[in-house]
Amino acid sequence: MKPAPFDYDDPRSVDEAIGLLARYGDECKVLAGGQSLVPLMNFRLARPGRLVDINGIESLGQVKVENGRLLLGAMVRHAQVERSNDIAARWPLLHDAIVWVGHSQIRNRGTVGGSVAHADPAAELPCALAALDAKFHVLSRRGPRVLRWDQIFVSEFTTSLAPDELLTAIEVPPQDPSTGVAFVEFARRHGDFALGGAAVSITLARNGTCSDVAVALLSAGPRPVRAEEAERRLKGGQVDEAAIKQASAAAVQGLHPTSDLHGSREYRVKLLQVMTERALTKAVHLATRRAA
Ligand SMILES: Cc1cc2nc3c(=O)[nH]c(=O)nc-3n(C[C@H](O)[C@H](O)[C@H](O)COP(=O)(O)OP(=O)(O)OC[C@H]3O[C@@H](n4cnc5c(N)ncnc54)[C@H](O)[C@@H]3O)c2cc1C
The missing domain is CATH 3.30.43.10 (Uridine Diphospho-n-acetylenolpyruvylglucosamine Reductase, domain 2)
Structure with missing residues (x-):
């Protein structure tokens, strides 16, 4: 066509x-x-x-670090994020999420701003940005706006961007170097959009208790979902196998993922629980090593 x-x-x-x-x-x-x-x-x-066509606007393709915050211009390609050693070292969740996006040809052309503005609930980047409490810089003739993730993502393929607004940059706060992260997803074939997934970022205190945690779910609803009940249960406690299992069960309470030919609602809920458990286990393992 x-x-x-x-x-x-x-x-x-x-x-x-x-x-x-x-x-x-x-x-x-x-x-x-x-x-x-x-x-x-x-x-x-x-x-x-x-x-x-905003491909000719050089300033939108820049990656900057200002006061410890990462600023990704809207036209930064997925491949730029994937290949940046600095991002892999300081914002590893972004790196770990982006490698799941389609195939390398798509990541060479696709942009971080496009992924956000397209707002596919199965897109990895919005999910990771929700876990990282990113902010979104938007500009129009009416002036600038800075939006939180839960203000920009409205529903499937719908953001709060007005037709005259341009997403110019994504701001990611600094990450504690001792934080452990994991991005886990399941798709029928490599490169397909995921049926379910989870992004986790967790920081442990010296005594092993959880001092900070973020759990975001992919393909769990019309927009990225933060598993707030799971986070609440984990914060301040020891994160052992039992705590991870309980938090993963809490993460999927009340979820209503789409039921379609790729998987029923019940299947997807179970999948999301397993993905959360795997992501938490992996992230806690990394955080334990870093806290030691
Ligand atoms: C075969 C295939 C497999 C894919 N697999 C995945 C996958 O597994 N995971 C995944 O996340 N994505 C996947 N994608 C989508 C890919 O990541 C896209 O690159 C991304 O969704 C959109 O980015 P883009 O830069 O190509 O945006 P475009 O296609 O150019 O634009 C997408 C939308 O965003 C709007 N827009 C773009 N930039 C801005 C801006 N700065 N301000 C305001 N509005 C803007 C456009 O008007 C349009 O409505 C796949 C694509 C293909 C073709």
């Missing part, structure tokens, strides 16, 4: 891009890596009248 006809703009600055978005509003779509938008256009499931 070929896409429906559209006009095309190739802005060279963020200011020019937001000017175009202000002028054309929901008539146009931002084109980033094109890995989700172009197939949708080819199937005519999306028919934007105009594309604002």
Whole structure:
């Protein structure tokens, strides 16, 4: 299939891009890596009248560290994150999540901003960013906004970005070097979207008790899910096998993942519980080694 006809703009600055978005509003779509938008256009499931291609805006492709915080420009490719030794060392959960995204060809083109703006509940990056309490920098002619993960992700393929807004950067807070992390998922074939998964970040005190923990679930609902009850149970206690089992059971209480031909709701709930248990076990193992 070929896409429906559209006009095309190739802005060279963020200011020019937001000017175009202000002028054309929901008539146009931002084109980033094109890995989700172009197939949708080819199937005519999306028919934007105009594309604002942001690939020519150099400033959006930068990776910066400022005051210990990681700033990923919206056009940073998945492959840039995957290949960065600095990110692997200081924000290992991001690295561990991104290697699950599709195949290397997709990661070479796909962008971090595109993954967020597309808001697929089975996408790894939004799930990892939820676990990391990331912030999202958004700009329009009306001014800047900074959103938390639970403010930007609304539902399946839906964010709170207005048609005239551009996601410009993702900000990830500094990670404690003794934190243990794990990203675990299950898909029928390598590179497919996952049926379920879990992102865990856990820090242990010297006496072995949990001083901080984040558990986020993938493909568990219409947007990334933070397993708050599991986190509450783990915080302040010893994290042994029994505690991990209890927390994993608590993580899936009240979840309503989609039931479809790939798996029933019951199957997916069980899968999410197992993924949480595996991710917690792996992350605790790493955190124990680092705390020693
Ligand atoms: C075969 C295949 C397998 C895949 N497997 C996976 C997978 O396992 N996991 C996964 O997470 N993804 C997967 N993807 C999707 C891939 O990660 C995409 O790259 C990603 O979802 C979208 O990023 P993009 O840069 O390509 O965005 P685009 O396709 O260019 O855009 C996606 C949407 O976001 C909007 N947008 C993009 N950037 C901005 C911005 N800065 N501000 C505002 N709006 C913006 C666009 O207008 C569009 O609506 C797969 C894709 C393919 C083709």
